[in-house]
Amino acid sequence: xxxxxxxxxxxxxxxxxxxxxxxxxxxxxxxxxxxxxxxxxxxxxxxxxxxxxxxxxxxxxxxxxxxxxxxxxxxxxxxxxxxxxxxxxxxxxxxxxxxxxxxxxxxxxxxxxxxxxxxxxxxxxxxxxxxxxxxxxxxxxxxxxxxxxxxxxxxxxxxxxxxxxxxxxxxxxxxxxxxxxxxxxxxxxxxxxxxxxxxxxxxxxxxxxxxxxxxxxxxxxxxxxxxxxxxxxxxxxxxxxxxxxxxxxx
Numbered sequence: 001x002x003x004x005x006x007x008x009x010x011x012x013x014x015x016x017x018x019x020x021x022x023x024x025x026x027x028x029x030x031x032x033x034x035x036x037x038x039x040x041x042x043x044x045x046x047x048x049x050x051x052x053x054x055x056x057x058x059x060x061x062x063x064x065x066x067x068x069x070x071x072x073x074x075x076x077x078x079x080x081x082x083x084x085x086x087x088x089x090x091x092x093x094x095x096x097x098x099x100x101x102x103x104x105x106x107x108x109x110x111x112x113x114x115x116x117x118x119x120x121x122x123x124x125x126x127x128x129x130x131x132x133x134x135x136x137x138x139x140x141x142x143x144x145x146x147x148x149x150x151x152x153x154x155x156x157x158x159x160x161x162x163x164x165x166x167x168x169x170x171x172x173x174x175x176x177x178x179x180x181x182x183x184x185x186x187x188x189x190x191x192x193x194x195x196x197x198x199x200x201x202x203x204x205x206x207x208x209x210x211x212x213x214x215x216x217x218x219x220x221x222x223x224x225x226x227x228x229x230x231x232x233x234x235x236x237x238x239x240x241x242x243x244x245x246x247x248x249x250x
Contacts, residue, residue, distance in 0.1 A: 030069040031224065033059055034080035034089040040189045041248040042095045045074065054185075054248040055093045058112060059215070061240050066231030081106070084218055091228065092216040095185060107221065108214035109228045112241065116207030117147050118187045120180045122172065122200060128179070129205040131157055137178035140168035146209060147181035166190070173197040183211065188249040203250065 135156035
């Protein structure tokens with residue numbers, strides 16, 4: 001991946017800086033958290049110009065349990081990772097999948113959600129919980145995505161691809177296809193919040209692929225990572241994740 005190549009090159013240049021910067025804030029101090037607020041409902045800017053979303057609520061809850069303050073910075077996606085590496089930001093929460101490539105250049109918290117692929121259908125559809133229940137029908141996905149791959153695995157279902165996921169959702173709302181497969185946050189955005197189709201669609205079943213999201217910190221910043229993981233564990237124990245899923249994703 002091109003972003004990983006960039007991270008590796010920067011890591012070589014700033015390794016000494018990272019080692020010096022790898023300490024956690026003291027209790028009550030501020031952790032600067034980068035997010036790319038263009039991925040609703042996980043992170044977005046509302047009408048009051050405030051950064052909101054699942055990830056934001058979660059990080060604020062983690063901060064309360066972990067004994068620190070979270071200060072969010074809305075940052076372009078590649079820039080937030082570079083900023084993390086260089087010490088501009090202490091952490092990143094922004095629908096970031098935990099991958100082996102990324103683990104080479106940053107450390108991750110424990111996973112906090114599986115944002116894998118889900119099936120979206122019309123709201124009045126009954127007895128459908130998975131792609132196989134739509135045999136004999138056409139199911140849409142954005143071209144080149146995991147969703148398209150998953151549809152092709154099911155015999156008897158016809159894949160219809162789209163350049164833009166929004167077009168697939170519009171076709172679904174109009175009844176031109178029987179379902180759409182996409183990742184959980186995107187599904188929630190269209191099924192719950194998009195004015196053109198939110199009253200027509202619903203998510204069925206559970207995610208059927210694994211795409212685990214985590215909070216990233218600079219490589220070697222174990223003290224901060226421990227604080228975040230402790231806060232996350234407390235949040236999970238309190239049932240906050242389930243509450244946030246109901247608020248933002250269901």
